[in-house]
Amino acid sequence: MASVVRLLPIFIGDNDDLFRWVHNEHHQDGKLKPGAFILKKKNTDGLSIGIAALTTRDDFHRRAEPKFTASVVLKAGVPRGLGLTLIHDGRGHPSHGIMTGFQQGFSNKQLVDMEKAFINASEKTLLLIKAEISDGLG
Amino acid sequence: MGEGTMTAIVEEFVPKMITGAIVTPEYEDLVTPLTPLELKLRNLALVGIATVGFAGILGTLPCGGRQLYFYAPHDYFFARTSTTGLIESETMLESLAALRGSLTRFRKFKDDWDEDGAEAFSQETLASADEVVSSLYDAVLRSNFAVSAPMVSPGTDGRISFAWRLGSKELWIYVQAQTADVYRWDPAERYDSQPFEQITIANIQEHIDWLLS
Numbered sequence: 001m002a003s004v005v006r007l008l009p010i011f012i013g014d015n016d017d018l019f020r021w022v023h024n025e026h027h028q029d030g031k032l033k034p035g036a037f038i039l040k041k042k043n044t045d046g047l048s049i050g051i052a053a054l055t056t057r058d059d060f061h062r063r064a065e066p067k068f069t070a071s072v073v074l075k076a077g078v079p080r081g082l083g084l085t086l087i088h089d090g091r092g093h094p095s096h097g098i099m100t101g102f103q104q105g106f107s108n109k110q111l112v113d114m115e116k117a118f119i120n121a122s123e124k125t126l127l128l129i130k131a132e133i134s135d136g137l138g
Numbered sequence: 139m140g141e142g143t144m145t146a147i148v149e150e151f152v153p154k155m156i157t158g159a160i161v162t163p164e165y166e167d168l169v170t171p172l173t174p175l176e177l178k179l180r181n182l183a184l185v186g187i188a189t190v191g192f193a194g195i196l197g198t199l200p201c202g203g204r205q206l207y208f209y210a211p212h213d214y215f216f217a218r219t220s221t222t223g224l225i226e227s228e229t230m231l232e233s234l235a236a237l238r239g240s241l242t243r244f245r246k247f248k249d250d251w252d253e254d255g256a257e258a259f260s261q262e263t264l265a266s267a268d269e270v271v272s273s274l275y276d277a278v279l280r281s282n283f284a285v286s287a288p289m290v291s292p293g294t295d296g297r298i299s300f301a302w303r304l305g306s307k308e309l310w311i312y313v314q315a316q317t318a319d320v321y322r323w324d325p326a327e328r329y330d331s332q333p334f335e336q337i338t339i340a341n342i343q344e345h346i347d348w349l350l351s
Contacts, residue, residue, distance in 0.1 A: 023252055025252070025291055025292050026291055028289055028291075031289065033289050033290075033291035033299070033301055034291055034293070034299040034301050034310055034312070035291045035292065035293050035294065035299060038293060038294055038295065040254065040255055040256070040294050040295065065253065067252060067253060107334075108312075108319060108334070109321070109331065109334040112310065112312075112319075112321050112331065112334075113321075113329050113330050113331055114329070116310075116321075116323065116328075116329040116331065117329035120327060120329055
């Protein structure tokens with residue numbers, strides 16, 4: 001009988017690094033564009049992240065879907081400082097987590113200001129996984 | 139772009155370039171009238187025209203050992219020289235042309251274009267985004283190109299956003315249907331934006347002026 005291994009959630013410290021893939025359409029010439037950290041209507045539970053302590057940047061890159069052509073690093077203290085909660089859920093990969101706590105009552109301004117904070121904090125860490133896709137349609 | 143459209147563009151705009159009918163004042167002393175030989179080269183030179191396929195047309199024309207550039211809606215053109223400013227202008231015009239190119243691409247995006255539930259863009263949103271690009275063109279031309287290029291990106295929620303950072307200021311414009319949500323930061327390193335405004339596309343200019351001021 002196959003055994004199932006369940007990982008215990010880890011605590012994410014403020015100084016821990018979080019990885020996030022960036023869609024080909026949301027970066028250009030080494031700069032992040034609005035949209036890199038947007039919360040989709042269907043993903044109301046939060047934004048996916050990779051917890052650096054449980055993976056490597058290379059491994060994170062290898063697991064990227066084709067249209068995600070870059071990644072960034074964000075210190076956990078940034079979303080936490082904005083009132084968000086970081087949860088290690090291991091969904092799909094042991095290092096997977098989510099930034100959650102986006103309240104339904106958040107205004108567009110609050111969401112945009114959060115995205116600006118994430119971009120400001122992570123832009124200099126942007127690394128290309130592969131060359132940008134020229135037509136954007138992959 | 140069809141051959142007929144290309145021919146129409148050439149017939150409408152190239153004569154203005156060749157005769158030097160309209161030259162922006164800042165480039166007046168850099169653009170000299172074409173010689174008779176250069177005029178004879180006109181038909182040959184037309185081969186070098188590059189159109190980017192949008193309402194505004196950016197063209198380039200090799201002629202008489204110089205490279206002429208033109209921006210059709212405003213009848214601007216200038217010669218390539220080794221002057222740094224002009225080379226930057228060339229880059230800027232190409233960046234602006236790329237904005238139009240992006241909008242053309244966004245028209246092809248269908249629902250789930252990011253394979254993660256993103257929404258396609260409505261015709262109304264695309265038309266409004268096109269108007270924003272026109273306003274950005276005007277702003278860049280008015281500023282004598284002494285600015286950095288804005289960026290455009292497709293939102294997964296059906297909005298199209300523009301981000302433009304100049305000096306210490308940053309402006310984001312989210313376009314959806316006939317309205318735009320405008321966010322301004324000064325300094326750009328802040329994340330808490332100035333009081334938010336939702337405006338009609340026709341009123342976008344005042345925010346671009348704020349950025350340029």
